[in-house]
Amino acid sequence: MATRKAPFRYAAKKTNKMMWLIQAALVINVIASTVLYTIAGFDGLRLLISASLAVVVGVVTEYVFYRSWKRPKSVGYLILQKHAAMIPLMVALLLPLHAPLYLVAVSTVVAVWIGKLVFGGFGYSIFQNATVGVLFAYVSFAPQIALTPALIGQEVFYPIDVLKQALFNNELSGLDMTSLLLGGEYYTIAAGAMSGLVLIVLWVILSATRTIDWLIGATYVASVFAIATIVGGTELGIEMILTGMVLFAAVFLVSDPITSPTTRNMKILYAVIVALVTVLIRILGNNTEGVLFAILFGNVLTPYMNRNARSGTLRTFIQTAAIAIVITVTSGYVLLQMRQPVAEELNTTVEVLIDETL
Amino acid sequence: MQKQQSLRPSSVSIPLHNPTTKYYDLNVAVGERVLVGQKIAVRYNQEVRLPVFSSVSGIVRSVDSLEYVNGISMDHLVIDNDAKEEQVKARPLLKPYTAQMLRTQLVDMGVEGLDQNGLYTSLDFTNNINQVIVNAVYENAGFVKEDVQFFETHQDALIKGCYLLAEASLKPVTVLTNQRSFATKCQQAGLQVRLVRPRANKAWQVEAIASIIKQQPPYDLLSVGVIYTNAHTAKAVYDAIELGVPVTSTEVVVLLDDAKQQRIVETKIGTTLADVLAGANASAQQDATYFSGNVLSGSSMKSGEFVVHADASTVGYTSSVIEEDVCIKCGLCNDVCPVGILPQNIMDSEIREAEDRIYSYSVDQCVECGLCSYVCPSEINVLEWVRRAKRRVARGVE
Incomplete structure (x- = not known):
């Protein structure tokens, strides 16, 4: 027998479900943009690679952060409960297609570590996490991210x-x-805004x-x-x-x-x-x-x-x-x-x- | 919603006192035979003396201690039902009525107002009353649909009950309803009517009351001279005065885990939970949380050993486990709050113990409707945080 406070019912709308829908939308955007870039004659697969890389880097960053903080969390928990894949996907979609992969990784680390984790993790951020990472890339790596014909x-x-x-x-x-x-x-400034x-x-x-x-x-x-x-x-x-x-x-x-x-x-x-x-x-x-x-x-x-x-x-x-x-x-x-x-x-x-x- | 036939339990356990009237004098002895509507006890505290009535006819078995509200045990008189339904002689009030006669009869018949959860007040005419409001839609849980059958069966009794309330209070009575035909009939009977549109996730009754009394309704409506009661009480008023019978049965919503299993059961006061569940074709669950009272503001019970009493409109259980998540600051609670006091911001300041900010919000306006908790996607009990802020402000004021 368990006791608890009222209410005994909640309106059926769960935070987890909402966040998963947003991540699903981001994945759909990645796939759609990949196809569209390929149609337009660019290297569309590059977006798929950078998105995957960003997700891996983002999850590893969170894992290392909680580990170094002496509060280790399992990777599954971070992805399922803390939505560790959401911000990296946004970073990959906000950077241009030709952004070097190391820059995608650095932006993701900045977005996740400085934008999200130092403020307390999921739910506590003050600044939109992905925006922090991408702006860092634009401000600090301007030449590397600039659109040059040689690059494309x-x-x-x-x-x-x-x-x-x-x-x-x-x-x-x-x-x-x-x-x-x-x-x-x-060829759009953000890969996800194709x-x-x-x-x-x-x-x-x-x-x-x-x-x-x-x-x-x-x-x-x-x-x-x-x-x-x-x-x-x-x-x-x-x-x-x-x-x-x-x-x-x-x-x-x-x-x-x-x-x-x-x-x-x-x-x-x-x-x-x-x-x-x-x-x-x-x-x-x-x-x-x-x-x-x-x-x-x-x-x-x-x-x-x-x-x-x-x-x-x-x-x-x-x-x-x-x-x-x-x-x-x-x-x-x-x-x-x-x-x-x-x-x-x-x-x-x-x-x-x-x-x-x- | 499916309506069940009236339940005939083999025995009933009638609460002899409650948290507000802690003492009682028993009028009957064990082994004695009682009839339906017989006064079996008087419960009292310093000021009030209220009668307790038998809801069945039969033999008094014993006085047992059962749970009344969350964890608090009260004495209950157990009566074996002989199913003969023998009534005591009805004592209708003789015309012409005066307001004082009506008030005395209502106290004598134990009509205090059914469904006391939430904003509802008791029929307390001792204060300066300006307005009586009768909620003729149903209960204050947004997702409980109106009980159409009840209104169709008892329409005339209801209207007469409202009229008698006006005579007893000597003040205008406003009926909240969403049925146009019913509204017309009320208007013909000389009652004020306000058509409302009850919607889920909306504290429509708070908005309706605010527009009637032209001010933000406080948690204690009696303090601004408003009696707010429901259709079932209006019918009980009619029964007590014109028919001379006290409240011996009640309609209770049985809410089970699956919303489709929700049923209304008409039952005797004092029916045990097991009997009610059996009447709703459900069985008790081992690890479930049982609750009595409104879904949004009722109380959960420590055991399954409790009975239906006149104050609780809903009983049920839930097996769901709360999976509280982080607040994502979506602001749904702020948007749904009927008095507009920004629960999320209050919770945020309470967590940080930012006293200046807590004082800057009008936390005392909270009517504890519980909608902020209900709509929360993270299943946070926002209302509990607002209550903490209210206590903090109350401490500070003292």
């Missing part, structure tokens, strides 16, 4: 680079949106099974679209979503429950802020892709947002939605004002200065 053996470019150049010149990128949506033509369609399907499945909160991903994508639309029209909005990691982030990174805020209202604001920073970096910043920095910035704000969260009534929900719309529209409008005139003003000021000096 053929003339390739990232769609996001084309977009960035187009934004500088204040024109549209001219990329084929259908190919970006379906995948199998362009096909927008695959990610949308995964997002629908994960949302329908209530594994991820649909609201947060939807708000993120909608905000990116809205701000970009105000700046450069609907075409720019669609380009912003389909090039780069925005859809991947909507499915796996922004909607990560552990590092996002804990109330519905704050989740909406979080998604809007991440979207705003994404677009800011893309349009004004030096970096090409703003998603990872934006998510890290959002993670920094999460504890603050949790502390200032208020109850989720209809009234606060309407207030939050209103604030979200105001942020989106205002930032879009400000960006629109800042983009073109800055360059023109700079030119005129220089001309005036030259005139005055003469």
Whole structure:
């Protein structure tokens, strides 16, 4: 006879099951991207190898960590209960296809050790683990990860680079949106962001099974679209979503429950802020892709947002939605004002200065 | 949901006292014959004296000690049922009624309110009462469906019971219902009605009460002058006043491990768990946890040796073992909380013993509905953490 506290039933939704569904989605993404890269004429199998390597390295890292901490855990426990394979898969999918294998391993170690384990392991992270590892690779190994024709053996470019150049010149990128949506033509900055369609399907499945909160991903994508639309029209909005990691982030990174805020209202604001920073970096910043920095910035704000969260009534929900719309529209409008005139003003000021000096 | 015929147990064990009224005077002796509805004892504490009634006719066998709530044993009077169902003479109240007469009759008939789990209050008219609310949907567990059969059979009794409650309290009575036809009939009888949409995972009754009393309902509704009771009590009020019979039987939901096996059993008060399970075509389980009371806020029992009493709407067992996982901060508990006090954040601060933060949350508003624990995907008992925070704040205030 056992006694316990109420409740005697739980709503049937288990954390373990949710995490396994996310890992299944990641594996599907790996397989789909491998096929699509092969179709596009790249070495698709490389993704399969780097994903497998990342998983092995990630599990070994966790094992060594717990061992060195004098709390040894079995490999089976780490994979089944602590979901040791999830973060390595994300790291492999976020790095470009040509990333050297040693770099995949190093990023995985950084993501798992520094991003996840030092904060207490699964469930306790402050920063999205995979983002930490991948940003480390981008910041510390910039030359090794840079896209050089010699590395690939053929003339390739990232769609996001084309977009960035187009934004500088204040024109549209001219990329084929259908190919970006379906995948199998362009060489993407993140190996897992090959096909927008695959990610949308995964997002629908994960949302329908209530594994991820649909609201947060939807708000993120909608905000990116809205701000970009105000700046450069609907075409720019669609380009912003389909090039780069925005859809991947909507499915796996922004909607990560552990590092996002804990109330519905704050989740909406979080998604809007991440979207705003994404677009800011893309349009004004030096970096090409703003998603990872934006998510890290959002993670920094999460504890603050949790502390200032208020109850989720209809009234606060309407207030939050209103604030979200105001942020989106205002930032879009400000960006629109800042983009073109800055360059023109700079030119005129220089001309005036030259005139005055003469 | 399948409804069983009324159970006829071979013997019943009627609780003689409970944790709030700890003493009792026995009116009958062992070996004496009692009838249905006969007053067999009076239980009391300093202020109140409440009668205890026999639910069957038969011979008094003994006084046994059985479990009442989690681990607490109480004296029970064991009566062998002779199945003759002989009733004592009914004592209906004669018209015209005054409020005081109604109140006295309700106390004399032992109608205190069935299903006392959760937000429900007792029929305590001594405070300043502003409002009486009758939940005519069913129980406060989101997944227990409304008992349509009960409403169809006892519709008139129910409406009259609500009307009598209004006369006894001299205050308006609001009926919460989801049946339009029933709502119309209540309105014709001069009752206020609020149509609600009961949904799983929603504390819809808290929202309904909040909109009626135009403020956030506290844990103790009596403190704001609200009597909140259910349809079964309304029917018992009718029975006690118009028919003059006390509560001797109750409807109990039998919840087994498999949700499909859930049944409503109409049974005598004092029926043992074994008899109830047999009536629901189930057998006792060796390693299961037995519980009595609401699924979300009832109490688990140390033994299988307990009986159905008027306060418990649900009995059952569960063999599932809690596999508590790490909190993944999904925020489902924050979103489901009917009073919006952010249980996850409270739990987080309580684990870290961050007193400043605990005080900044309105933990005293918690109505202990238990939904935060129920929706948790990691099966964490969030409510227990909120209760700890409540105790910490209460200590600090003193």
